[in-house]
Every structure is written in C-alpha cells, then in structure tokens.
Amino acid sequence: MSRVVFHAVKMEYERNKSLGVAPVIPHGPIIVADWHRCPDSKEYFTKIFQKKRRKTFGLLEAPAMPPQIHVDTVRYKIFLAGKSGVGKTALAARLGGSDIPNMHYETTGIETTAVFWPVKLKENGRVLFFKYLFWDCGENALRRFDHLLPSCKEQVDAILFLFSFTDHGSFEDLSNQISRVTDPSDRIVKLVVGTKFDLFMHTDVTEREIASFQETWGLPVFRVGGDVNGGLGEVAPLLNALAEHLWHQDCVAASCVPPSSQV
Amino acid sequence: MLQAEGVQLLCLTASSGVPLFSRGSTKQLPFSVIGSLNGVHMFGGGQGALLSCCETDRGARVVWRVFRDSVMLIAVSSGGDSTVTELQLCRLLENTWNCMVLVLGQEELSNVRNVERLKRDLRSCYRLIDQLLDPGDDESVMGYLTNCADCLLPPNPSLLQEALDAFTQAADSEFGCLLIRGRVAVATEKWWRLVSQEVVLLSLLVRCMSGTTSCDYPVFLPVGSPTVAHRLLRFQLLQGVDVCTLCGPAPSLHHAKTELVGRFWSPLMETLHGLLAQTQHTPVPSIALHPDILALLLINRETSRSLSVPGRPPAVTPQDGVPPLPSSSRRWELLRLFYTFAITRYFTSGEAAAPPAEPLQEDFSQGFCHTPLHCYLVTEECKCYGLQTPQHQLFLLAALTMPTFALRSIATQTLTSITAATGF
Numbered sequence: 059m060s061r062v063v064f065h066a067v068k069m070e071y072e073r074n075k076s077l078g079v080a081p082v083i084p085h086g087p088i089i090v091a092d093w094h095r096c097p098d099s100k101e102y103f104t105k106i107f108q109k110k111r112r113k114t115f116g117l118l119e120a121p122a123m124p125p126q127i128h129v130d131t132v133r134y135k136i137f138l139a140g141k142s143g144v145g146k147t148a149l150a151a152r153l154g155g156s157d158i159p160n161m162h163y164e165t166t167g168i169e170t171t172a173v174f175w176p177v178k179l180k181e182n183g184r185v186l187f188f189k190y191l192f193w194d195c196g197e198n199a200l201r202r203f204d205h206l207l208p209s210c211k212e213q214v215d216a217i218l219f220l221f222s223f224t225d226h227g228s229f230e231d232l233s234n235q236i237s238r239v240t241d242p243s244d245r246i247v248k249l250v251v252g253t254k255f256d257l258f259m260h261t262d263v264t265e266r267e268i269a270s271f272q273e274t275w276g277l278p279v280f281r282v283g284g285d286v287n288g289g290l291g292e293v294a295p296l297l298n299a300l301a302e303h304l305w306h307q308d309c310v311a312a313s314c315v316p317p318s319s320q321v
Numbered sequence: 322m323l324q325a326e327g328v329q330l331l332c333l334t335a336s337s338g339v340p341l342f343s344r345g346s347t348k349q350l351p352f353s354v355i356g357s358l359n360g361v362h363m364f365g366g367g368q369g370a371l372l373s374c375c376e377t378d379r380g381a382r383v384v385w386r387v388f389r390d391s392v393m394l395i396a397v398s399s400g401g402d403s404t405v406t407e408l409q410l411c412r413l414l415e416n417t418w419n420c421m422v423l424v425l426g427q428e429e430l431s432n433v434r435n436v437e438r439l440k441r442d443l444r445s446c447y448r449l450i451d452q453l454l455d456p457g458d459d460e461s462v463m464g465y466l467t468n469c470a471d472c473l474l475p476p477n478p479s480l481l482q483e484a485l486d487a488f489t490q491a492a493d494s495e496f497g498c499l500l501i502r503g504r505v506a507v508a509t510e511k512w513w514r515l516v517s518q519e520v521v522l523l524s525l526l527v528r529c530m531s532g533t534t535s536c537d538y539p540v541f542l543p544v545g546s547p548t549v550a551h552r553l554l555r556f557q558l559l560q561g562v563d564v565c566t567l568c569g570p571a572p573s574l575h576h577a578k579t580e581l582v583g584r585f586w587s588p589l590m591e592t593l594h595g596l597l598a599q600t601q602h603t604p605v606p607s608i609a610l611h612p613d614i615l616a617l618l619l620i621n622r623e624t625s626r627s628l629s630v631p632g633r634p635p636a637v638t639p640q641d642g643v644p645p646l647p648s649s650s651r652r653w654e655l656l657r658l659f660y661t662f663a664i665t666r667y668f669t670s671g672e673a674a675a676p677p678a679e680p681l682q683e684d685f686s687q688g689f690c691h692t693p694l695h696c697y698l699v700t701e702e703c704k705c706y707g708l709q710t711p712q713h714q715l716f717l718l719a720a721l722t723m724p725t726f727a728l729r730s731i732a733t734q735t736l737t738s739i740t741a742a743t744g745f
C-alpha cells in the first residue's frame with residue numbers, strides 16, 4: 059500500500075508543480091505507519107475507546123487527554139460519493155466503529171459521522187488528533203434535492219469515491235462521480251474505496267479492471283468489507299492514508315512541506 | 322414490537338390495488354390474500370360502505386385506510402397470543418402515511434403518474450416505517466400511540482430555553498428543539514405549534530440517527546407543509562443530546578456546525594452532562610413517586626405532551642409471599658394496553674387521544690349519559706388507575722400490594738404533585 063500512497067503523493071506533486079506551487083516534496087510517508095500497533099500510541103488510542111468499543115463523540119466532545127499532555131486537533135471534511143447501495147452509510151459506520159446496518163435503508167439526506175484518529179508525524183514525533191467528519195449523502199436524495207450536493211462540496215478537504223465489488227455498475231459509475239463532484243484544478247484529496255470485498259466470491263469487478271483504473275486516474279484504491287469487529291486493523295489503512303494525504307495537502311497549501319533531506 | 326407480534330403492513334394503490342410495498346412480519350401474506358383484502362374493501366366501496374376494520378374470532382385484526390384517494394394502507398395482525406389493539410393499528414396506518422409524506426411529500430403520493438417509480442421512491446421511507454413497527458428498546462416512548470410528544474422535564478429549563486432560542490434564531494429559524502434521549506426537553510414556541518404528530522415523527526427521525534454526529538434532511542411536514550420541503554438540521558451535542566432546527570435554504574450544515582453549535586452550546590456542556598445523569602432513570606428528576614407505583618403516563622391534553630415515568634425497578638430477588646413485580650418492559654406494555662383500554666372505552670371525548678375515524682367498535686361509552694372521569698382495573702399482574710381532568714390524563718400502574726381503595730387518592734396526589742412541582 060505504501061507504494062500506492064507514494065504514487066499518489068507524487069501525482070499531487072506533479073499537479074502542484076504545474077500550478078506553479080513548487081514546494082519540496084518528502085520522499086516517502088510523512089506519518090508513522092501502523093502507529094496503532096506501537097506501544098507508545100496506546101495512551102492516545104485508548105481515548106477513542108469506551109468499554110472496549112469505539113466511542114462516539116458528540117459535537118461538543120473530544121478525546122479526554124490528561125491535562126499535562128497537549129494534543130492539537132486538525133479537522134477535515136470528507137465527502138463519501140457513490141451509487142445508492144454501494145455502502146456509504148456502512149463505511150461511515152465502520153470507520154466510526156459502530157455496527158454496520160445489515161439492511162439497506164436509503165439515506166434520505168446528509169448525515170455526518172465524526173471520527174477521531176491519533177497520528178504521529180515522522181519528522182518530529184509530534185502527535186495530532188485528526189478529526190474526520192465523514193459526510194454521507196444518500197444518492198437518491200442527492201438527485202431529488204438540488205441543494206444537497208453543493209452543501210457536501212462546500213469546503214470539502216477530501217472525497218472518497220465508493221464502488222461495490224458486487225456491483226459492476228457502481229464501478230463504471232466512478233468516472234461520472236469523479237467528474238460530477240470535482241474539477242481538475244481543485245486541491246481536494248481523492249481516494250477510491252471498493253466495498254463488500256468480503257463477498258469476493260461474487261465479485262463483479264476484476265483486479266485487472268482496478269489496475270487499469272488506477273493507471274488512468276492515478277487514484278489509490280482501497281478494499282473494505284466484512285463485519286465490524288471493533289479492531290483498528292480494519293480501518294487503520296484507510297484512516298492513515300487519509301491522514302497522509304490530507305497532511306501533505308495542507309503542507310503544500312501552506313508551502314511548508316518538510317525538506318526531503320530530513321525524512 | 323408490533324413486528325414481533327406478527328403485524329404486517331401493506332401499501333397498495335387505491336385505484337387499482339397494485340402492491341407498492343409490504344413491511345413487518347417476516348412471514349409475508351400470499352399475493353392472493355392481499356388481493357382479497359383489497360377486493361373486499363373495494364366491494365364495500367361499490368356498495369357505499371366504508372370497510373375500516375374487522376376482527377376474526379381468533380383475535381386477528383385487519384384495518385384499512387385510504388389516503389388522499391391514492392394510497393391504501395392495510396395493517397394485519399395475526400392474533401393468537403398477540404395483544405395488538407385496533408387503536409394501535411389505526412395509529413400505525415396514520416403514522417405510516419405521515420412518514421411517507423415526511424420523506425416524499427404529498428404531491429408525489431397523491432398524483433401517481435408512474436407506479437414503478439413510486440415503488441422505487443417509497444423504499445426511502447422504509448427506515449422510518451420499520452422504526453414504527455419496531456421502536457427498539459426504548460419502550461417508554463409512546464408518542465406513536467398517544468399522538469403526544471414524549472417529553473422530559475429538566476430541572477433548570479430556563480437556561481436551556483435561552484440557549485435554544487438564541488441558537489435557533491442564529492440559524493435563521495423559529496423552529497428549534499432540544500432532545501434528551503429522544504424526548505423533548507425544551508422547544509421554541511413555534512416548534513410547539515407544529516401539530517403533535519409532526520413533533521412525534523421528527524423525534525422518531527432523530528432517534529433513528531443516533532450513531533451519527535449531525536444531519537441535514539429534507540422533510541415535508543405532513544400537516545404544516547406537505548408540499549414544500551424544509552431542512553431538518555440536527556446536531557448531536559453529546560451522546561443522547563440532540564438539538565434540531567427546521568430551516569430554509571440557509572444556513573448550510575457546514576456553517577451551522579462550525580460556527581453556531583460551539584458558540585451557543587459549549588458554555589452549557591456541564592449543564593447538559595448533568596442533565597443526562599439526572600435523567601438516566603426518569604424524565605422528571607424533581608419528583609419522587611409513591612413506592613408502589615410501577616409506571617405512569619401523564620398527558621397534558623392542551624399541549625399534547627406526555628411524560629412516561631418509570632416507578633421503582635423490580636427487585637432482583639423475589640421475596641416469599643410477595644407476588645413478583647412485572648419486568649420493566651412488561652410494565653410499559655401493560656401501560657400501553659391500559660391506555661388503549663381507557664381511551665377507547667371511557668375517556669373517549671379527548672380529541673387528541675380518540676381514534677381518528679368513526680368509533681370502530683360498538684360504542685361502549687354511549688351507554689353512559691355522563692363523561693367518566695376516573696376508571697380502574699385490577700388484573701393478575703397489577704392494578705391500573707386512570708383519571709382525567711380538563712387539562713390532564715393520568716394512567717397509572719400500581720403493584721398488587723397497593724390496596725384498591727388507595728388507588729384513587731394516590732393517583733390524585735401524584736397528579737397534583739407532578740403538576741404543582743413542574744408546571745407540566
């Protein structure tokens with residue numbers, strides 16, 4: 059996966075160069091990979107759990123760190139796009155650590171889910187809480203009410219384009235989705251997520267198709283699926299990749315990318 | 322709950338009887354039966370008779386209702402051990418229709434041009450409808466039966482009211498509401514002017530979304546605005562505390578969330594935490610009930626608000642010679658049954674509580690030349706007492722150990738003490 063991430067970082071760099079922004083780009087990842095497995099992350103990750111389950115945070119709440127430890131929180135708005143039934147609501151629940159609905163109930167508007175994710179920066183060992191706000195809008199509601207899409211796009215930092223491994227149509231729909239919600243000059247982080255990968259026996263989308271999609275669009279593709287077991291392993295790759303891309307994007311925007319020599 | 326009792330809900334086009342959807346009971350009725358159910362209703366219509374309800378000798382019930390001459394809803398309960406009353410089925414049909422309007426708007430439902438398309442669009446109502454059929458573990462919520470908003474009385478409402486009014490105004494709205502565990506704690510004056518079924522449905526909608534942080538849902542108000550959608554903005558402040566507003570085009574969800582929520586609600590964080598703790602076991606923390614009261618439902622008939630207050634929890638180890646107290650879930654069930662019994666037989670005059678259509682059962686109360694003000698019932702499980710005043714209705718369950726002659730005074734005292742202490 060790190061190869062894919064690196065590839066995306068490079069793409070980003072190339073694009074920024076063409077826009078006249080030419081900061082120095084780090085070689086390799088900016089954040090500590092798989093930090094949730096390191097012992098020093100424990101005191102941070104326990105704060106996003108409650109009674110062995112992931113904690114849901116209301117808008118006024120945040121992980122409670124002891125007063126002597128100061129952790130900055132960086133907030134990002136992330137839009138989930140994809141055909142009805144691909145699993146946007148399920149993905150938001152999965153990333154937030156709640157059970158995924160086993161029925162498909164159409165989402166009849168916008169719902170947001172907040173996810174706190176501790177991240178350690180490679181360069182200086184600084185720890186940050188990434189607060190992701192996932193914006194999930196039912197596709198049929200989106201078509202019915204014109205005001206929803208602009209609202210989802212307002213000040214968005216990243217978009218996850220979803221397709222389902224069991225629905226080839228949703229894979230074909232990706233290019234429509236991408237052109238509908240983005241334009242080539244925006245600075246939005248884009249990732250693609252294939253859902254229902256646990257149903258690979260019934261898969262409709264081949265590895266070759268995915269490779270060729272990646273080639274054409276230069277977007278990394280993630281695979282998720284299966285029951286939520288509450289562990290971090292199933293969500294860490296995606297949440298870390300988001301952190302990587304978003305932090306990088308911020309650095310580019312602020313032209314403060316750490317010099318490559320230090321990495 | 323209704324689902325568990327084998328209730329099935331059918332929706333057909335009124336003109337041609339084309340099935341639109343069916344929810345509920347996992348054992349689906351065969352198509353031929355659905356056809357016959359539609360057929361008898363149509364036959365009645367042809368004879369100038371309105372078929373609204375029937376009951377088999379084994380206790381199964383069917384209730385029909387046509388909405389706006391375009392959609393027919395049928396509820397079927399399988400009978401047997403089930404205790405689903407006619408009132409519950411009537412309410413289910415009403416609420417289902419209101420959910421359909423809430424999500425899709427009246428226009429699409431009344432002028433059906435393309436049946437296949439309507440069928441597809443109706444799928445977006447399933448979440449709410451299934452919630453009506455199976456309201457989950459919070460059994461003390463009764464709004465879908467009483468048509469009254471389930472409330473909670475915070476001990477310090479003025480602070481919350483001020484914050485809510487200011488927040489609502491800042492969100493360019495006059496309609497705002499603060500829900501604690503799905504019950505209305507405070508609301509703006511305009512929110513209370515929505516018809517009570519709307520308040521009930523909006524609370525239901527918010528309860529459906531408990532896992533998420535905020536929402537922006539287009540909603541049609543079944544009575545107040547059935548053809549123009551408003552935006553329901555909802556923010557989860559803490560787990561179990563939600564604030565909602567009904568808005569026009571502005572503000573955007575992003576703006577409201579990043580600019581307004583923190584400004585108006587952060588200062589109240591401690592208050593809200595405290596309130597959550599105080600109301601963990603009762604919606605009226607300022608009141609101590611008589612220890613023999615198992616549960617009660619208090620309705621304010623003028624404001625269409627209700628309180629469901631649990632009594633003393635059942636003892637873990639039953640004592641010798643003392644009959645065991647019903648479990649708390651059984652208490653709510655008994656209270657629902659007693660409520661239904663009392664308002665269909667005795668307290669029939671209250672508009673807010675009476676069934677919508679013509680009285681469907683042979684009119685028991687017509688035998689009286691007076692309006693009953695009190696009623697009681699002694700069963701093998703508990704004693705029940707109901708009383709009504711021009712402003713209130715109280716339905717109370719007491720343990721069998723309470724002497725029957727004491728019911729009346731305990732009920733009257735309870736009503737007086739709650740209303741005096743809280744102004745409810």
Ligand SMILES: Nc1nc2c(ncn2[C@@H]2O[C@H](COP(=O)(O)OP(=O)(O)OP(=O)(O)O)[C@@H](O)[C@H]2O)c(=O)[nH]1
Pocket residue numbers: 140141142143144145146147148149158159160161162163164165166195196197198253254255256257282283284
């Ligand atoms: N097996 C499996 N099922 C999944 C997965 N993700 C979603 N589903 C199922 O797919 C169905 C649809 O998922 P939703 O998340 O509700 O779909 P959605 O994209 O939000 O759809 P709309 O709100 O209509 O736009 C549900 O029944 C989920 O249980 C997965 O990873 N594995």
Ligand SMILES: [Mg+2]
Pocket residue numbers: 146147148163164165194195196
């Ligand atoms: Mg959805």
